[in-house]
Amino acid sequence: MITKSDSPFPFQFELFGNLYHYHYIFETLAFIMGVRVYYYLKKGIPDPISDEHRLWIMLGAMLGALIGSRVVAVLETPEVLHHLSFAVLYQSKTIVGGLLGGLFGVEIIKKIIGVxxxxxxxxxxxxxxxxxxxxxxxxxxxxxEPTYGIPTTLFSGMDLGDxxxxxxxxxxxxxxxxxxxxxxxxIKNKTLINGDRFKLFMVLYFLFRFLIEFIKPYQSLFLNLSSIHWSAMLIFAYYYTFMIRLTRTIFI
Structure with missing residues (x-):
């Protein structure tokens, strides 16, 4: 059972007599900054995709992320499937599912609009x-936030509130x-095939999430692996040909 300690975690602020997590502020700020950086980088760059199609693609990404983040998060705790409700589904979310769902949402929309x-x-x-x-x-x-790790004796260990x-x-x-x-x-000025930077990011990020999951108190979904593990393996399978091509480019 998790108990409270003298740790400063979680950091909260008081508003109208109630305590709130700073997480909500940073979550909103993350979205705003991400959008602002996107439009900054887009300036002066010829985009082969029309503005209309780009909006449809972004819509596909958002809808896919909305669905994917909830589904993968719910599967992180399989026992909730027996009493799943809209409230539980809405409150559950993970960036791994967001990226996974966003990817397939984009691919589906691109097929529909012919991009x-x-x-x-x-x-x-x-x-x-x-x-x-x-x-x-x-x-x-x-x-x-269920993103803390298992107990450790390493120098990096921190009391996160229990x-x-x-x-x-x-x-x-x-x-x-x-x-x-x-x-x-x-590598921003390195000549790469269009799309390779995003593929490389997805592979590298999901590789990290696959490995780091082993030092989290995760729940097994199947074969002693969590939904995060299976999401990462789905990405590796999806980008299999890219990974083979990248490996050959580096070592051959």
């Missing part, structure tokens, strides 16, 4: 920035996102 051009490269940096800002909010929630030194998973992810940002900025 065959890769459309994801321009979103890589905005997504990384939005993720980083959002993760600050997740980290500030401590054990109130008196136990745990892996600060969100802090690890924030460091990883900074590394991803630096990496993609370093």
């Amino acid at each position: 065959n051009i890769a459309s994801g490269d321009i979103y890589v940096i905005p997504i990384i920035i939005a993720l980083f800002i959002g993760r600050i909010g997740c980290f500030s929630m401590g054990i109130d 008196g136990i030194l745990r892996h600060p998973i969100m802090l690890y992810e924030m460091v990883y996102l900074v590394l991803l940002f630096c990496f993609f900025m370093a």
Whole structure:
């Protein structure tokens, strides 16, 4: 049973006599900054996709993310399937499901409107920035957000609100996102096939989430793997040919 401790987590602010998590503020800020960075990067860049089609693609991404984030999050705790309600479904969400659902939402919309051009490269940096800002909010929630890690004796262990030194998973992810940002900025002028940057981001991010899941107190969905594990493997299977091509480019 999780108990409270003298830890400063979770960070909260008081408004009209009620306590609120900063997570909600950072979540909103993440969305706003992601959109602003996207439009900043889009300036002066010739887009082979029309504005109308780009709006449809963004709509597909948002709807797919809305559905995917809820489905994967619910499957993280399989026992809730026996008493699933709209409230539980609405409150459950995970960025892994959002990215997965957004990807397939985009692909479905592109099939419908007849767009065959890769459309994801321009979103890589905005997504990384939005993720980083959002993760600050997740980290500030401590054990109130189910993203904390298992107990550890490593120097990085932190009391996130229950008196136990745990892996600060969100802090690890924030460091990883900074590394991803630096990496993609370093290769921004490198000539790549259109769409490869987004594919590379998805593979690298989902690889991190697959590995980091093992130091979280996850619940098994199937074969002792969580819904996050299975989502990552779905991405690896989807981008299988890209991964083979990238490997051959690097080592051959």
